[in-house]
Amino acid sequence: MxxxxxxxxxxxxxxxxxxxxxxxxxxxxxxxxxxxxxxxxxxxxxxxxxxxxxxxxxxxxxxxxxxxxxxxxPVLSSAISTIIGGRLFYRGRDAADFADTATLEQTAALLWNGAEALASRTAAGHAAPSLQAAFLALAARVTSDLPSLGRSQAALRREASEVLCTVADALAPGSSDRPLHLRLAESWQRPNAADCLRRALVLLADHELNASTFAARVTASAGAALSASVLSGLATLTGPLHGAAWQGVDALIEAASALGAEQAIRRTLAQGHRLSAFGHPLYPDGDIRALALLSHFPLPQPFAELRETGEHMVGEKVNVDFVLAAMAAAFDLPREAPIIMFSLARSTGWLAHAMEQIDSGELIRPRARYAGPSPETTASP
Structure with missing residues (x-):
């Protein structure tokens, strides 16, 4: 090579x-x-x-x-969200502006094009947010929930609310009469983080046809239950090139603390690794989600130094993965807080896309460009 x-x-x-x-x-x-x-x-x-x-x-x-x-x-038509001119829009509304006052519940209603509030449930226990619990709860639903085909959008929206409740009970345990960002802040015992968490949840709710959303739509296109679509999206989100990119940011911060920001960046690039803290292909002038969050919490010194040095060296601004890792450090949240926030928020988007895909009535089934050995042929007798 x-x-x-x-x-x-x-x-x-x-x-x-x-x-x-x-x-x-x-x-x-x-x-x-x-x-x-x-x-x-x-x-x-x-x-x-x-x-x-x-x-x-x-x-x-x-x-x-x-x-x-x-x-x-674009490979699929969607009316849910888009990125135009460096701005993120939810059904035509500027997501950064919407995040100034909206909650995740209100964002779900917007993305689902009309939805009920989260279904009333018995208050969940106050265990810590757990990604494993979310996987287990969704998997348990998949075997009992109805297939999605042949059901009205109203029925699907009611079920979407129930599925979101299932995810919320695992990722933001607490009283069902509390907004999800407050439940999350209370479960981490960080009330001062509540408003920043609210903004982050809104900004992470959907992002056009990303990898996890595509996985959710493929699942829905086969007629699977809504819970199966969310489970597909959640599994895809855990990849280091997607929702788990914050781990690369943490690793870069650790290297910067030991070597200095410039040497840490040089070493990472020389080793052939991605700099997951910087740049986003859809935002040439900077990830709008990151920019919308940065002014709402104090950036810890190691992150501030890495941001300044990296933006100069790489020529790209920090992205939302950097900001989520910085938020976790600024508010002393658990290390896995970025993936918890991401998963809870993006569940609303996966459900929106699943319902839209079901409504289209189309099966997503692309062809492959075969690049293997020439097929063997058998001569006719």
Whole structure:
């Protein structure tokens, strides 16, 4: 597998070093340390060539189709959310503005295009928020809930409310008459974090056709129960390239504390790892969700130093994964707080997309471009 030096990669891409680093941090170009000089990096030639051809406008139709599901053109119609001009919109409403006053419950009502409040239940026990409990509770529902096909949107919205209650009981245990952000703050015994949690939950509720949402829609398209769609989304969210990206931010903070921010970033890039704290392909001028949250809590010093250094070196602003990790540190929340917040909030979006997919009546079943050995043929007798 051929590798290029930074100079060779920059010549092929006709771009600046910051753009090269940004493409590495986004996972678009693979990198590894140079065996001859570990302080330098080598870059995967095929990745560089692919980006160079894209920028030159020489993509074939097959290449366009292949790249559609990788930060490419839209592949499904949806009226739920979109990113336009660096802004996130929920059914036409600016999500950052909406987050100034809205709760997650109100966001669910907006995304579901009309919904009941969370179903009244017996108050749950006050155990700590648990992702494992959410998985178990959803799995228990899947075997008993009705399939989604052939049911009215009103019936599905009622069930969506019940499914969200199931998730909420696991991720934000507490009295059912309390808003979810207050339940979450109380379960962590951090009342001063409540307003910031409210804003974060609203901003994380949906994000167009991301990996976990696509998984939820595929499940719904097969007619599975709504709880199965949320379970699919939750499983996908746990991946380090998606909802668990905060772990990479924590690792970078730990390295920065030991080596300094600049050396930690250099080492991470030289090892071929993504910088999960910086940049987002859909927000060239900065992740609006991060920008909407940063002014509402004090940024701890290690995060402030990493932000300043990284934004200068990489040429990308910090993203929502960075902000969630910073929130957890600022309010002294449990280490897994980012994935708890993400899972609780995004459940509302998965349910919205599942119901929309069911309403379309379409099965999501793409074809594969076969790249294996030539099929054997048997001569006719």
């Amino acid at each position: 051929p590798w290029l030096t930074a100079e060779e990669a920059l010549q092929a891409l006709k771009t600046k070093p910051q753009t090269l680093y940004a493409n590495v941090s986004r996972g678009r170009i693979r990198a590894k340390p140079d065996p001859a000089d570990p302080r330098r990096s080598l870059y995967q030639a095929a990745d560089v060539q692919r980006l160079a051809e894209r920028h030159a406008g020489r993509r074939k139709a097959e290449t366009v189709a292949t790249e559609t599901i990788r930060w490419g053109d």
